[in-house]
Amino acid sequence: MNKWYFGLAGALLAGPLLAAPMTVYKSESCGCCQDWIEHMQASGFEVTAVNTENMGAIKARAGLKPGLASCHTAHIDGYVIEGHVPAADVKRLLEQKPEVQGLTIPGMPASAPGMDISGTPYEVLSFDKEGNTAVFSRYPG
Template sequence: MKKSLMSLALLLAGPALAAPAALPSVTVYKSPTCGCCEDWVEHMRESGFDVTSVDTNYMESVKVRAGVKPSLASCHTAQVGGYVIEGHVPAHDVKQLLQNQPEHRGLTIPGMPQSAPGMDIPGTPYEVLSFDAQGNTAVFSRYPG
């Protein structure tokens, strides 16, 4: 009887109790010697993403192909769900981007703020910026550090 009631409850609840959709895989291009990039990869994995890490000595060409202007650049470049993620962007923001699917090319944290995921030294406020194909930016989120 309990099993029947549970089945009925799940049926009536429908999509509300359905398993969450799987996150798309992430491909990260990084220098083979960059420890903070590897720490960001681990941050993404701990947040539920399946991550493939590609070591390359040609990061500038990766960024050009991804449409990342030099003023928006950081140490690593990732691709996920059709978006570009440049630098130490928190997994929470990547998930929000994927959920909302705005008309952005991607997200970036230019440079390498000390308190961003993978850097993990508290105290430096930073902003995550969205950017479009022309390199125009807008603040996507702010972190106090």
């Protein structure tokens, strides 16, 4: 099914959407969150952004332990996506459907999508309801 969505440059594009819509909770003033949303849209995700200054409550409801948090929190197909997780990892999560709560990149690594300053290696972690983590993927930066 084709849907209309906005690409990186804000151009209206048509193409297949990859999954159910994604809702991203973020601070209105956060530019890197908007850059990550554009990364996700350019990869075929339909994204709705919800601006809020109550991110602590959003993260608590999502089951995120403090050490797993980043700047924005997204929900898609029953999973939590925390921070600047690459679109390729979200696609793999949705294809494989592992029994996890979601994916996270704790903190804000400079080379992650939406930050886009190369040179900082980082890991994408999966996490479960108890806060246990496992490496989902690694990026050299």
